Amino acid sequence: MNPHFRILIIGAGSAGISVASRLLRQSSAFRHDIALIDPAEHHFYQPLWTLVGGGAAKKEFSKRDMEAVIPFGTHHIQDAVSSFDPEQNQVHTAQGQTISYDYLVVAPGIDIDWQGIKGLQETLGKNGVCSNYSYETVDYTWQTIRNFSGGKAVFTHPNSPVKCGGAPQKIMYLADEAFSHRGVRGQTEITFNSANPGIFDVEEYKQALEKVIDRKQIQANFRTNLIEVRGEEKEAVFENLDTGETFTTSFDMLHVTPPMRAPAFLAESPLAGEGGWVDVHKHTLQHTKYENVFGLGDASNLPTSKTGAAIRKQAPVVAENILALLKNGPMDAFYDGYSSCPIVTGYRSLILAEFDYFKEPKESMPFNQAVERRSMYHMKKDFLPIIYWNGMLKGVI
Amino acid sequence: MASHAARNEPRWAEPLQDEEVQASMAYLLRKLPEIEAAVESIDQFVQFGQQTFQDRTSMDHVEDQLSLSSIDQESIEALGQLIGKMPVLLKLTEQVEQAATFAESVMNDQESLAYIADVAEESTVMKKGKELWNKADQIQEIAEENKNEQISIFTVMKWIKDPSVQQGLRYTKAALQVMNQK
Numbered sequence: 420m421n422p423h424f425r426i427l428i429i430g431a432g433s434a435g436i437s438v439a440s441r442l443l444r445q446s447s448a449f450r451h452d453i454a455l456i457d458p459a460e461h462h463f464y465q466p467l468w469t470l471v472g473g474g475a476a477k478k479e480f481s482k483r484d485m486e487a488v489i490p491f492g493t494h495h496i497q498d499a500v501s502s503f504d505p506e507q508n509q510v511h512t513a514q515g516q517t518i519s520y521d522y523l524v525v526a527p528g529i530d531i532d533w534q535g536i537k538g539l540q541e542t543l544g545k546n547g548v549c550s551n552y553s554y555e556t557v558d559y560t561w562q563t564i565r566n567f568s569g570g571k572a573v574f575t576h577p578n579s580p581v582k583c584g585g586a587p588q589k590i591m592y593l594a595d596e597a598f599s600h601r602g603v604r605g606q607t608e609i610t611f612n613s614a615n616p617g618i619f620d621v622e623e624y625k626q627a628l629e630k631v632i633d634r635k636q637i638q639a640n641f642r643t644n645l646i647e648v649r650g651e652e653k654e655a656v657f658e659n660l661d662t663g664e665t666f667t668t669s670f671d672m673l674h675v676t677p678p679m680r681a682p683a684f685l686a687e688s689p690l691a692g693e694g695g696w697v698d699v700h701k702h703t704l705q706h707t708k709y710e711n712v713f714g715l716g717d718a719s720n721l722p723t724s725k726t727g728a729a730i731r732k733q734a735p736v737v738a739e740n741i742l743a744l745l746k747n748g749p750m751d752a753f754y755d756g757y758s759s760c761p762i763v764t765g766y767r768s769l770i771l772a773e774f775d776y777f778k779e780p781k782e783s784m785p786f787n788q789a790v791e792r793r794s795m796y797h798m799k800k801d802f803l804p805i806i807y808w809n810g811m812l813k814g815v816i
Numbered sequence: 817m818a819s820h821a822a823r824n825e826p827r828w829a830e831p832l833q834d835e836e837v838q839a840s841m842a843y844l845l846r847k848l849p850e851i852e853a854a855v856e857s858i859d860q861f862v863q864f865g866q867q868t869f870q871d872r873t874s875m876d877h878v879e880d881q882l883s884l885s886s887i888d889q890e891s892i893e894a895l896g897q898l899i900g901k902m903p904v905l906l907k908l909t910e911q912v913e914q915a916a917t918f919a920e921s922v923m924n925d926q927e928s929l930a931y932i933a934d935v936a937e938e939s940t941v942m943k944k945g946k947e948l949w950n951k952a953d954q955i956q957e958i959a960e961e962n963k964n965e966q967i968s969i970f971t972v973m974k975w976i977k978d979p980s981v982q983q984g985l986r987y988t989k990a991a992l993q994v995m996n997q998k
Contacts, residue, residue, distance in 0.1 A: 480931050801935045805928045809921035815914035 440814025473593030542650025569606030570671030
């Protein structure tokens with residue numbers, strides 16, 4: 420007989436674990452009736468990798484065994500989903516299991532497409548080509564910054580949705596300050612080649628960040644997308660997204676933010692909408708076609724920035740709306756598109772961007788968050804990791 | 817024959833011809849033992865209530881106990897108000913409970929505690945504190961070593977030229993100026 424769970428959650432990342440914890444806190448009836456499917460052995464607190472790449476944090480604190488973070492009362496099925504059958508309320512896995520459910524929560528996260536840039540995989544981790552976007556390569560970023568002796572430092576932002584839209588520029592600001600500390604900033608040219616049309620989407624923070632890049636004398640080229648890396652030659656090829664023209668630039672250091680996409684098993688499923696993301700209602704987070712399916716996190720098609728802070732606000736909405744349906748009541752919980760990006764602008768400064776679907780600031784602090792602040796830097800570096808492991812994953816924050 | 821028989825049936829029996837009614841009756845007949853048990857339970861409960869109310873000794877005892885307690889009309893009204901405030905109180909209790917759960921999780925999370933310890937170790941305040949502590953130890957050591965040394969007025973005059981003493985005296989002067997302002 421195939422296993423059956425009242426709640427089946429795809430993905431044991433921030434979103435999946437938060438929803439499971441919240442449901443278990445709401446009712447003991449869910450105990451041993453929730454399952455999380457995820458093939459991973461470890462869980463990562465990825466926001467720390469910016470600071471790891473900048474030499475300001477140890478990467479070991481960003482990693483925990485998956486079993487240590489799975490909430491008590493939840494089954495961890497260490498397997499990968501291969502396909503969805505929402506008509507039959509079933510999912511099929513890579514190991515040949517068929518698992519059925521009453522309610523399905525889809526939160527498998529976002530896939531990094533390292534192969535999306537020609538030549539990147541071959542040279543990543545050497546020739547001055549680094550990336551903060553994996554646990555394995557993040558050390559090399561700091562190694563490159565620490566040993567940099569001047570020249571051209573190029574930072575990129577791809578032409579795809581990314582997890583935490585501010586991260587590609589955070590590492591650049593840290594590198595700028597590290598170069599200054601080491602006395603090589605004067606001999607260094609820093610360039611930010613971004614596929615976006617501007618430095619940030621939200622006007623208030625955009626203005627503040629434009630001042631930062633002016634002050635730091637960073638050359639920003641927008642609508643510019645990295646398409647090829649020639650590691651041995653230390654050359655990068657970019658395309659202008661408006662004209663289609665390509666140009667080649669040399670580099671001494673290249674920090675790559677790789678393109679990202681929806682996981683293939685989701686993109687090819689009946690649950691996917693445009694772009695391959697799980698197609699959910701932007702306020703209730705319920706699937707637009709299947710009533711017993713919910714989606715959240717980086718894999719959802721919600722028109723907001725894909726961040727852990729967004730998940731912190733989405734998880735309670737999913738948990739409460741599932742409970743409402745189980746009680747045959749109306750779904751009252753409502754997500755307003757809240758997302759947040761703590762933009763590190765130096766080793767002691769940070770702009771805490773918080774906004775909603777309308778790209779309007781939605782600030783939590785009683786002061787202007789568009790100002791670079793030391794206090795907010797310490798909040799990100801010293802407190803947010805603790806809050807993540809002990810608050811968000813436990814379903815209390 | 818069927819129509820003749822139907823004609824002879826009394827009017828109250830007509831609904832019995834309805835299939836839905838027949839199904840309901842069959843269901844009720846099947847459920848009769850359970851219904852009987854439920855009715856018996858209710859009956860027992862009602863009888864218990866009646867017996868209790870008729871039992872003067874028990875009722876007098878209950879009344880005595882109530883009269884000894886502080887429950888009065890005001891208490892009943894307060895109970896009503898409290899029930900009205902329950903949603904707000906529940907929200908507050910949940911927040912307190914969440915904070916307690918978070919604190920408990922941090923206290924039991926060895927990796928987070930180690931991270932906090934690292935942060936404290938790096939902090940400027942802690943570094944300054946440690947430096948001062950080390951200096952205090954050093955001062956005590958030197959003072960102990962030179963406990964028989966006589967300090968002359970010329971030594972004190974030399975100290976006055978020391979930048980640290982000068983800074984201290986400037987603060988003292990500024991403090992006196994501020995305190996003397998009306």
